[in-house]
Amino acid sequence: MGQSMVAIVQEDCTxxxxxxxxxxFEALLPLAINPEGRKHxxxxxxxxxxxxxxxxxxxxSCPTDALHEVSMPPNAQESPLMxxxxxPSTEHVRRWGDKKMRWA
Ligand code: SF4
Ligand code: SF4
Structure with a gap:
């Protein structure tokens, strides 16, 4: 079994x-700005x-199936993770305290 990561199809992300x-791991964060021309x-x-x-x-966890798995090649040197x-410029997400987001 190889490594994986995930990607988001931005057009499908509401x-x-x-x-x-x-x-x-706080790897899913909102973009700081909504790109021009987006339908959402x-x-x-x-x-x-x-x-x-x-x-x-x-x-x-995604209701629109915008999140999907991306398989990594077995040879680490070929991996995009290298x-x-x-x-990207993203918003900070506060997870704790009153009315903040919490772990699922
Ligand atoms: S939960 Fe976070 S670390 Fe795990 S695959 Fe999704 S984005 Fe990556
Ligand atoms: S759950 Fe899906 S539609 Fe909602 S923010 Fe995440 S990727 Fe976008």
Missing amino acids: GCDLCITHCP KKRPVVVVEEQCVGCLSCIG SPSPR
Whole structure:
């Protein structure tokens, strides 16, 4: 069994935020701004690749199936994890305290 990580199809992401609390590694975060021309009013959630460990805990949490598994090649040198995409500008998510998001 090879390694995995996840990706989000941005066109299918409504920005509902349901997946965020399913990630124990805070790798699912909302983009700081909603990209121009998006059909959804709310900004999407993105995968911060450098924080995703491929545990797949989040798979199944998305009501629109925007989250999907990406298989990694068996040879680590060929893996995109060796050169992750630049970290996107994301909002900070507060998980604890009154009216804050909590772990799923
Ligand atoms: S696969 Fe695991 S670490 Fe990666 S985004 Fe999903 S829950 Fe977080
Ligand atoms: S659960 Fe799906 S639609 Fe909602 S924010 Fe996460 S990826 Fe986007």
